[in-house]
Amino acid sequence: MNRLSVKLPNLELDNPIIPASGTFGFGYEFSEYYDINILGSLSFKGTTLEKRFGNKTPRIAETYAGMLNSIGLQNPGVHDVLNVELKKLKEVFNKPVIANIGGSTFDDYIEAVKIISKSSIVGAIELNISCPNVSDGGMAFGTNKDIAYKLTKLVKESTHLPVYVKLSPNVTNIVEIAMAVEEAGADAISMINTLVGMRINLKTGKPILANNYGGLSGPAIKSVALRLVHQVYQNVKIPIIGMGGIMNAKDVLEMMYAGATAVQVGTANLIDPLACKNIIEELPKVMDEYGIKNIKEIIGRAHL
Amino acid sequence: MNNKYKILLNTKIAKDTYKLIFEGNFSKEISPGQFINIKIEDGYRFLLRRPISICDYNNGKITIIYKILGEGTKVLSLKKENEYLDILLPLGNGFKIMEEYNSQLIVGGGVGIPPLYLLAKRMKEKNINFEVVLGFNSSKDIFLVKEFEALGASVSISTMDGSFGTKGNVIDVINELNIVYDYYYTCGPEKMLMSLIKTEKLGQLSFEERMGCGFGACMGCSIKTKTSYKRICKEGPVLESSEVIYHE
Numbered sequence: 014m015n016r017l018s019v020k021l022p023n024l025e026l027d028n029p030i031i032p033a034s035g036t037f038g039f040g041y042e043f044s045e046y047y048d049i050n051i052l053g054s055l056s057f058k059g060t061t062l063e064k065r066f067g068n069k070t071p072r073i074a075e076t077y078a079g080m081l082n083s084i085g086l087q088n089p090g091v092h093d094v095l096n097v098e099l100k101k102l103k104e105v106f107n108k109p110v111i112a113n114i115g116g117s118t119f120d121d122y123i124e125a126v127k128i129i130s131k132s133s134i135v136g137a138i139e140l141n142i143s144c145p146n147v148s149d150g151g152m153a154f155g156t157n158k159d160i161a162y163k164l165t166k167l168v169k170e171s172t173h174l175p176v177y178v179k180l181s182p183n184v185t186n187i188v189e190i191a192m193a194v195e196e197a198g199a200d201a202i203s204m205i206n207t208l209v210g211m212r213i214n215l216k217t218g219k220p221i222l223a224n225n226y227g228g229l230s231g232p233a234i235k236s237v238a239l240r241l242v243h244q245v246y247q248n249v250k251i252p253i254i255g256m257g258g259i260m261n262a263k264d265v266l267e268m269m270y271a272g273a274t275a276v277q278v279g280t281a282n283l284i285d286p287l288a289c290k291n292i293i294e295e296l297p298k299v300m301d302e303y304g305i306k307n308i309k310e311i312i313g314r315a316h317l
Numbered sequence: 318m319n320n321k322y323k324i325l326l327n328t329k330i331a332k333d334t335y336k337l338i339f340e341g342n343f344s345k346e347i348s349p350g351q352f353i354n355i356k357i358e359d360g361y362r363f364l365l366r367r368p369i370s371i372c373d374y375n376n377g378k379i380t381i382i383y384k385i386l387g388e389g390t391k392v393l394s395l396k397k398e399n400e401y402l403d404i405l406l407p408l409g410n411g412f413k414i415m416e417e418y419n420s421q422l423i424v425g426g427g428v429g430i431p432p433l434y435l436l437a438k439r440m441k442e443k444n445i446n447f448e449v450v451l452g453f454n455s456s457k458d459i460f461l462v463k464e465f466e467a468l469g470a471s472v473s474i475s476t477m478d479g480s481f482g483t484k485g486n487v488i489d490v491i492n493e494l495n496i497v498y499d500y501y502y503t504c505g506p507e508k509m510l511m512s513l514i515k516t517e518k519l520g521q522l523s524f525e526e527r528m529g530c531g532f533g534a535c536m537g538c539s540i541k542t543k544t545s546y547k548r549i550c551k552e553g554p555v556l557e558s559s560e561v562i563y564h565e
Contacts, residue, residue, distance in 0.1 A: 038534050058536075066546055071527040073537035075389075078361035082529060087536045087546065221527075232361045260361075283530035284356070284364065286405070 016307045022175035022200040024136050026053035033279035034113035039098040044105040046286040056111040062125040064090035069223035074212040079233030083224035091125045109136025123171045130172040143181030143206035145228045155181040158193040165197035175200035191245045203254040205238045231280040232258040239271045246272025262295035270315040321401040331460040333385040335394050340378050347374045348411030349436035350555045354531035356403040363389045372431035382431040409554050412436050421447040422498035426505020441468045456481035488512045520558045
């Protein structure tokens with residue numbers, strides 16, 4: 014009996030650790046550092062119908078206990094992802110993966126989802142309606158509950174795979190968006206994407222990021238992510254994949270207490286390529302420390 | 318690749334400029350122009366690593382030269398001998414040494430000079446002749462000149478304030494001394510790199526970008542070239558002059 018295993022729609026995870034989209038490439042880049050088959054699953058780099066070049070540099074700025082990025086969904090487009098990137102990934106990873114899909118129009122999303130659903134190694138779609146770094150679409154789909162509902166419904170009708178919807182924290186009421194996508198048929202919720210922030214260079218007087226604003230991630234946002242997961246958990250029945258500042262095994266437990274069934278690890282991968290491996294190895298010890306026999310028993314414990 | 322390395326020396330060599338030497342067992346071959354990525358300290362005060370190019374590599378010892386540019390490098394400058402640093406290395410592609418050109422030139426600007434030293438050393442080992450042009454802001458900023466001279470190279474210097482050598486930038490020295498070359502290697506401020514692109518001569522240029530990870534995962538440092546988008550940390554930092562897009 015594996016005390017770390019958890020279940021998401023269509024995914025049986027050996028452990029709840031999933032590298033987050035945008036911080037783990039297409040997986041194979043990390044397989045030169047460790048055998049990535051130890052991961053629960055992985056969510057690959059946000060993919061769009063057409064190839065995207067992303068924003069101008071600088072795209073990265075550091076903050077207190079965090080970082081800002083404004084990559085802008087740079088990716089080779091869904092055809093190359095399907096035919097090139099996922100083939101390379103398949104050589105080093107033998108579990109189903111999560112396909113993170115972005116877009117600018119309803120049709121973009123639907124077409125990209127249809128194409129990526131042909132892959133034998135994709136086990137679920139993660140609908141990115143929360144990227145703060147693209148001007149056309151992205152977050153716009155995740156900040157209006159009616160649009161989020163419509164997109165989720167259309168995407169559900171275009172794929173046989175379960176659809177996880179990745180939510181933006183940059184909204185007045187995340188609960189109503191979560192409830193809307195659940196009603197539209199979403200199978201799970203991933204949350205949270207980054208919080209919009211900025212830094213300014215005092216020498217030049219100008220924003221550090223070429224795009225002015227970027228998405229804040231890292232330990233700085235963990236408490237916000239916990240609060241939002243906690244709120245959404247109370248209002249939806251579908252599972253939540255929690256993320257935001259997960260750096261170690263204790264952070265994993267805290268996120269699961271708040272209501273997450275599994276977690277995604279993002280920024281930590283950029284600082285230490287072995288971050289997910291270390292967290293997976295650390296988990297049983299930290300569970301022992303808190304008297305947790307099976308990790309499933311702590312999902313939502315903070316609500317009891 | 319991710320390891321703790323012991324500091325052997327960390328000392329000031331010019332204004333705000335420090336030389337740090339650390340030792341370790343490096344399993345991978347180290348090429349000139351590659352860089353390392355340093356975690357300044359445990360914890361989350363400086364979340365991201367600091368990428369710094371390799372200046373010298375010898376007998377299991379790596380030398381870097383860095384300038385205090387912010388809080389992170391300030392804390393790095395206070396590290397003492399026998400302390401350990403968490404470092405990812407070696408990263409990036411590095412320079413390719415060209416044997417087929419007769420008059421090769423190494424052009425460095427300020428804190429971009431260090432990686433060119435290991436390049437010069439490797440060129441000397443291959444008996445390739447080269448000249449060196451180095452640009453600094455002021456005489457107080459000058460470093461590494463003796464080391465280049467010890468390799469037997471002719472070193473010409475410019476300072477922006479004219480306090481040493483030719484007044485102006487590296488292009489001014491090249492013009493004033495009428496230095497003739499058919500291939501170059503360079504690292505320094507982007508303006509300097511662009512003025513070399515403008516010469517339309519062939520060469521290799523080492524670029525700097527703000528990085529997230531330093532090993533190709535985040536796409537944070539990716540820039541447009543004539544052929545494709547390239548990640549400065551992975552397909553760079555060294556790019557061929559023929560692929561660099563000129564901009565003002």
